[in-house]
Amino acid sequence: MLYRENGQFKTSYAADLALFPIAQDRWAMWALVALAFVAVPWLASDYTFRAVLIPFLILSLAAIGLNVLVGYCGQISLGTGAFMAVGAYAAFNLQVRIEGMPLILSLIGGGLAATVCGVLFGLPSLRIRGLYLAVATLAAQFFIDWFTNRVKWVTNDSPSGSVSVGPLQVFGFDVSSPVQKYLLCLTLVAVLALAAKNLVRGAIGREWMAMRDMDVAAAVIGIRPVYAKLSAFAVSSFIVGVAGALWAFVHLGAWEPAAFGIDKSFQLLFMIIIGGLGSIAGSFLGAAFIVLLPLLLNHLPHWLGLPISTGTASQLEHMIFGALIVFFLIVEPHGLAKLWSTARQKLRLWPFPH
Numbered sequence: 018m019l020y021r022e023n024g025q026f027k028t029s030y031a032a033d034l035a036l037f038p039i040a041q042d043r044w045a046m047w048a049l050v051a052l053a054f055v056a057v058p059w060l061a062s063d064y065t066f067r068a069v070l071i072p073f074l075i076l077s078l079a080a081i082g083l084n085v086l087v088g089y090c091g092q093i094s095l096g097t098g099a100f101m102a103v104g105a106y107a108a109f110n111l112q113v114r115i116e117g118m119p120l121i122l123s124l125i126g127g128g129l130a131a132t133v134c135g136v137l138f139g140l141p142s143l144r145i146r147g148l149y150l151a152v153a154t155l156a157a158q159f160f161i162d163w164f165t166n167r168v169k170w171v172t173n174d175s176p177s178g179s180v181s182v183g184p185l186q187v188f189g190f191d192v193s194s195p196v197q198k199y200l201l202c203l204t205l206v207a208v209l210a211l212a213a214k215n216l217v218r219g220a221i222g223r224e225w226m227a228m229r230d231m232d233v234a235a236a237v238i239g240i241r242p243v244y245a246k247l248s249a250f251a252v253s254s255f256i257v258g259v260a261g262a263l264w265a266f267v268h269l270g271a272w273e274p275a276a277f278g279i280d281k282s283f284q285l286l287f288m289i290i291i292g293g294l295g296s297i298a299g300s301f302l303g304a305a306f307i308v309l310l311p312l313l314l315n316h317l318p319h320w321l322g323l324p325i326s327t328g329t330a331s332q333l334e335h336m337i338f339g340a341l342i343v344f345f346l347i348v349e350p351h352g353l354a355k356l357w358s359t360a361r362q363k364l365r366l367w368p369f370p371h
Contacts (some may be wrong), residue, residue: 053203058196066195073308074202075263080288080300081213082256087286088294089217090249091229092142093150096157098281100254101261103161104131105277106171108262109180113173120187120266124205127262128255134161135254142246146232158279165274181271198267205263209256214297216252225249226295291345293352302353310338 083097108127111118138157142150165171172180185192216222224245227235265272292303314334318325349356
């Protein structure tokens with residue numbers, strides 16, 4: 018790396034060595050993306066797509082949206098499932114009421130509708146924070162649950178309250194097979210994750226983190242709390258709304274209001290806590306933990322040949338799942354992303370101790 022000193026250009030090998038891990042991480046990320054787009058569609062089975070990969074991608078996207086709000090801006094939210102429901106039902110109504118509405122525009126419309134709701138319910142964050150803000154966002158969950166259950170227009174006058182979507186098409190191509198649905202989700206997740214990464218690394222991301230660390234000091238140095246907090250709610254709700262539309266259209270196909278209940282909000286909150294607050298990679302790690310661990314615990318007794326009934330296996334799954342969550346929070350409060358970062362640094366220095 019060249020730098021100028023006393024009018025002369027010199028070379029800094031230390032700077033080159035410092036930049037080498039960054040370039041190495043960048044190449045590793047692009048290799049992982051290429052593997053996901055090229056190798057996985059050829060190797061994975063239909064069950065893997067339906068039960069593992071598609072839910073993992075959609076929940077990762079929702080976790081990224083929640084992490085923008087909670088991890089980067091420090092605004093606690095317990096109504097993420099409600100914003101997913103807004104995105105799902107808004108996209109559904111766009112598809113039903115506008116003939117020939119493209120799927121991508123419906124997904125974006127669902128995200129924009131969730132953005133409006135997120136900003137409206139984010140207005141209390143200008144006056145309250147902490148536990149009081151969490152209760153205010155929890156009110157959004159209860160209100161959206163009531164709205165989707167009672168207002169028949171939302172479900173297109175469905176008597177049972179459940180709705181379903183027809184065949185999916187993107188730019189004239191059918192999206193019906195598990196591989197095609199996986200590639201659709203992967204493309205949207207890659208684009209939105211890259212956009213979120215660039216946002217949190219830019220000026221607006223620094224404003225969010227300043228509000229998270231000390232909002233009074235941030236206001237003193239010229240950061241506008243209204244703009245910072247509401248922009249975090251807007252960006253978070255848009256990403257979560259798109260994730261909710263994907264969850265409904267691609268993963269479920271047919272759903273009812275209970276699909277986006279309060280348990281979904283807590284599940285997403287657990288993802289970012291386990292994966293790592295304030296980390297895009299932690300959102301993926303937390304989603305992988307939540308999706309893969311129940312499947313592993315469910316199949317483990319059968320692999321070991323243990324005669325366990327279905328009810329007992331379900332109870333053990335919940336007990337082990339909760340114990341592992343507590344274990345990870347005690348061992349590393351900063352989440353799996355910090356554990357991965359520490360392990361990666363040790364691997365770089367191996368086999369040398371320093």
